[in-house]
Amino acid sequence: MTSFISRYKLVLIYGVSCALLLFLMKWLEVRFLILSHSMELFIGALALLFMVLGIWLARKVYEPKVQTVIVEKTVEVPNQSFVFNEQEAARLGISKRELEVLELMSQGLSNQEIADRMFVSLNTVKTHASNLFVKLDVKRRTAAIETARKLNLVR
Amino acid sequence: MTSFISRYKLVLIYGVSCALLLFLMKWLEVRFLILSHSMELFIGALALLFMVLGIWLARKVYEPKVQTVIVEKTVEVPNQSFVFNEQEAARLGISKRELEVLELMSQGLSNQEIADRMFVSLNTVKTHASNLFVKLDVKRRTAAIETARKLNLVR
DNA sequence: TAAGCGTTCATACTTTCGGGTGATTTCAGG
DNA sequence: CCTGAAATCACCCGAAAGTATGAACGCTTA
Numbered sequence: 426m427t428s429f430i431s432r433y434k435l436v437l438i439y440g441v442s443c444a445l446l447l448f449l450m451k452w453l454e455v456r457f458l459i460l461s462h463s464m465e466l467f468i469g470a471l472a473l474l475f476m477v478l479g480i481w482l483a484r485k486v487y488e489p490k491v492q493t494v495i496v497e498k499t500v501e502v503p504n505q506s507f508v509f510n511e512q513e514a515a516r517l518g519i520s521k522r523e524l525e526v527l528e529l530m531s532q533g534l535s536n537q538e539i540a541d542r543m544f545v546s547l548n549t550v551k552t553h554a555s556n557l558f559v560k561l562d563v564k565r566r567t568a569a570i571e572t573a574r575k576l577n578l579v580r
Numbered sequence: 581m582t583s584f585i586s587r588y589k590l591v592l593i594y595g596v597s598c599a600l601l602l603f604l605m606k607w608l609e610v611r612f613l614i615l616s617h618s619m620e621l622f623i624g625a626l627a628l629l630f631m632v633l634g635i636w637l638a639r640k641v642y643e644p645k646v647q648t649v650i651v652e653k654t655v656e657v658p659n660q661s662f663v664f665n666e667q668e669a670a671r672l673g674i675s676k677r678e679l680e681v682l683e684l685m686s687q688g689l690s691n692q693e694i695a696d697r698m699f700v701s702l703n704t705v706k707t708h709a710s711n712l713f714v715k716l717d718v719k720r721r722t723a724a725i726e727t728a729r730k731l732n733l734v735r
Numbered sequence: 736t737a738a739g740c741g742t743t744c745a746t747a748c749t750t751t752c753g754g755g756t757g758a759t760t761t762c763a764g765g
Numbered sequence: 766c767c768t769g770a771a772a773t774c775a776c777c778c779g780a781a782a783g784t785a786t787g788a789a790c791g792c793t794t795a
Contacts, residue, residue: 481638710783
């Protein structure tokens with residue numbers, strides 16, 4: 426919204442500048458015709474001047490657009506979201522239920538709480554956990570969480 | 581590298597176009613002078629045309645530069661490094677030793693391993709751990725790790 | 736100097752975790 | 766149809782984790 430307003434302001438300013446410049450050119454034209462009558466040089470200078478003006482105008486107008494794009498990008502990037510490493514899970518042969526246990530484990534839940542959430546017995550959770558520890562080559566649930574995090578299996 | 585080549589190609593093409601356009605303008609100038617002698621209109625048209633050309637040229641040339649800037653920004657941003665939340669640690673009243681225990685805990689070490697590393701007894705580690713659990717308002721070490729991570733106290 | 740805090744450690748006890756073993760069911764694939 | 770993997774559950778036992786309580790020491794601050 427504000428970028429549009431500022432852009433319009435710029436256009437207005439440059440429009441007025443162009444008008445003034447045109448008057449200047451006309452005055453110069455008269456001078457030129459009187460002095461040397463070298464029309465070709467005048468035409469060339471005029472063309473060059475206005476092309477430069479055009480380039481300058483375009484740069485001024487389009488530069489804010491550049492900055493806007495950059496802002497969008499910088500906002501977009503900090504999505505350091507977690508991407509599950511399917512390859513690693515498959516390589517280690519971790520099953521669906523084991524992964525569920527791992528996930529809940531990493532959230533700080535006890536085996537009993539995990540059992541309640543998954544609607545299975547405590548013993549089942551223990552079995553899944555044991556299998557996980559073998560597959561992740563660890564001896565404790567805290568180490569399992571650490572390893573799983575490093576392998577992008579959780580969070 | 582390739583962007584520079586393509587940009588130079590563009591400039592060359594537009595340079596040639598400008599030259600051709602100048603010749604066209606001169607020819608038109610003669611026509612104009614013969615037909616109506618309306619110099620003001622001719623000057624205005626010429627100025628407008630070359631300004632538009634300048635704008636067009638600037639846009640074409642500067643657009644690839646925009647993309648380059650975006651790339652630089654996206655490369656710059658992914659510094660997702662861990663910054664220890666000192667305020668939160670102070671707010672919760674977590675001491676140095678407790679923090680050390682928390683750190684080692686989050687690395688998957690057992691109480692005995694932590695005790696060995698810190699050159700204190702197992703009981704001392706347990707005491708620190710218990711105090712941590714109270715301060716972090718949790719009941720298990722896994723939950724403590726989870727909470728500590730969310731508060732940027734570890735890793 | 737007394738009070739408070741952090742650190743250290745201890746004993747005793749309960750709970751949770753993890754290993755080992757074995758059993759059943761289900762379901763996909765040779 | 767048989768096999769094997771996955772999922773489910775059970776029992777036992779030892780290890781680890783966690784709770785409760787108490788105590789000693791050093792440092793800082795009111």
